[in-house]
Amino acid sequence: MSTTEPVRTDSIHEQDPHFVDEKKQKSRRPGNTAFRQQRLKAWQPILTPKTVLPLFFAVGIIFAPIGGLLIWASSQVQEVVLDYSDCWPKAPMGNFSTMEPDLYSYSFKSSPNSTSISKPQWKRDQTLVHYGPGAEVDTTVCSVRFDLPDPIGPPVFLYYRLTNFYQNHRRYVASLDDNQLKGDAVSNSTIKGGSCNPLRLADNGKAYYPCGLIANSLFNDTFASPVLLNTRKSSADNETYPMTNKNIAWASDKDLYGKTKYTPDQVMPPRNWALRYPNGYTEEQPPPDLSEDEGFQVWMRTAGLPTFSKLALRNDNLTMAAGTYQIDIQLNFPVSVYGGKKMIVISTRTIMGGKNPFLGIAYVVVGGICIVLGTLFTITHLIKPRKLGDHTYLSWNNDQPTTATVASGRDVRPGMNAA
Known part of the structure; x- marks a missing residue:
């Protein structure tokens, strides 16, 4: 009797050309790991008065002193703020007059308020400003006189501050061409289909350089050194x-x-630059070198809030002595058309930056709230403590009708248990 060789049960299937081994099919099941199967170890603290109350006091003790230091650092910044928005037409022509009290503010160590300092004065004059061949503009010059009770700096910074100017508008922020600003001669067709809307091409078909709303609205008041x-x-x-x-x-x-x-001859200046370039760009008045124009670069970094300050001038080496100063400002940038204001800020800085007490106040407020809440919760815990796991206030322990009874609208009759 011969021994019969066992036949594999899957040999026929393996010979089938349409056979697909299920073991070789890809599976969409996540891997068997702790991360993919959500088996990572976790720790959920039990919030008890003994753990929560110290946290309140710890946050308050840490935040309040930090806020106090930030407020103190901000108070060490010495500055003078002068609002010259209405120099034209309110300032007299040719003769100095006193500025109104709401148009200036002082912050100095020896004189923390403006009452002990001489009031600033202003006047206006007309002058002819020469920008180049054929570019002469009759310009109003606002002269402001102010006192420095203390020497300041170095460094000393001169900022211009604008209010109610929304540089963060989504249409305004996107209205520029990065390649054009880098120096590339971007074609008119590319500019036309680009992001500089609505100031892409001039009426003659040439591209604006630089194109877009941000460049067109460049702040162009000119400040002389004090x-x-x-x-x-x-x-x-x-x-x-x-x-x-x-x-x-x-x-x-x-x-x-x-x-x-x-x-x-390839480009045109933006519309608001027409007075400076009355004949457009020429060989005598070529397009500006934006890599050297830092005032333009500062303006192009858009601000996130409608009230902002941007650096215009600085001195990093010399102390600004106490005394009476005069600064002349060529008025070119209109603010009354959109209901804003413009100011000059002469300021110093500390290790924390310029004068801005907001962050310090925020720290003090948060620290104070934590301490107050910690105190209230501590008193409540001492007067009326609760045991851990107390079931007193659980909903099913309240002597109220059951949900089914209330929903049915039937009253429970005497001798009948509520089902």
């Missing part, structure tokens, strides 16, 4: 405190701009 009046330290009666517009932009911003490859 002049110390009636000084006897030099041969002249007045002494200029030199300030520069170099190194006012972030280093990271400077890398975004380059000298343009456009020729003057």
Whole structure:
């Protein structure tokens, strides 16, 4: 009797050309790991008065002193703020007059308020500003005189501050062309289909350079360096405190701009630049080198709030002596058309930056709230403590009709248990 060789049960299926081994099919089941199968170890603390109350006091004890230090650091910043929005037409022509009290503010160590400092004065004059061949503009110059009770700096910064100007509007923020700002000669067709809407191409079909709303609305008031009046330290009666517009932009911003490859006949200046370039761009008045124009770079970094300050001038080496100063401002930027205001801020800084007590106040408020809540909860816990796991306030322990009874609308009759 011969031994019969066992036949594999799957041999026929393996010979089938349409056979697919289920073991080789890909599975969408997540891998059998603790992370994918949600078996990671976790710890959920039990919130008891003994653990929560110390946290309240710890946060309060930490935050309140930090907030106090931030407020103190902000108070060490010395600054003067001058609102010159209405210099034209309120300031007299040719003669100084006193500014209204709501148009200025002082913050100095020796004089923490404005009442002990001489009131600022202002006047206005007309002058002819020469920008280039054929570009002469009759400009109003606002002259502001103010006192510094204490020497400040270095460094000393001069900012311009605008109110009610929404640089964070989504249409405004996106209205620029990055490649054009880098110096590339972007074609008119690319600009037309780009993000510079609504200021892409001029009526003659040429691209604006730089295009977009941000560049068109460039803040163009011009500030002269402050002049110390009636000084006897030099041969002249007045002494200029030199300030520069170099190194006012972030280093990271400077890398975004380059000298343009456009020729003057390829592009047009933005609409609001027409007074400076009355004949458009020419060989005598070529397109500006944006890589060197740090004032433009500062403006192009849009602000997140409608009230903001941007750096215009600085001096990192010399102390600004106490005394009476005069600063001349060429008025070019209108603010009354949109209901805003413009100011100059001459300020110093501390290790925490400029004058801004908001962060310190926020820390103090949070710390104070935590301490107050911690105190109230501690008193409540001591007067009327509750045991851990107390079932007193559980809903099913209340002597109320059952849900089924209330829902049916039937009253429970005497001798009948509520079902």
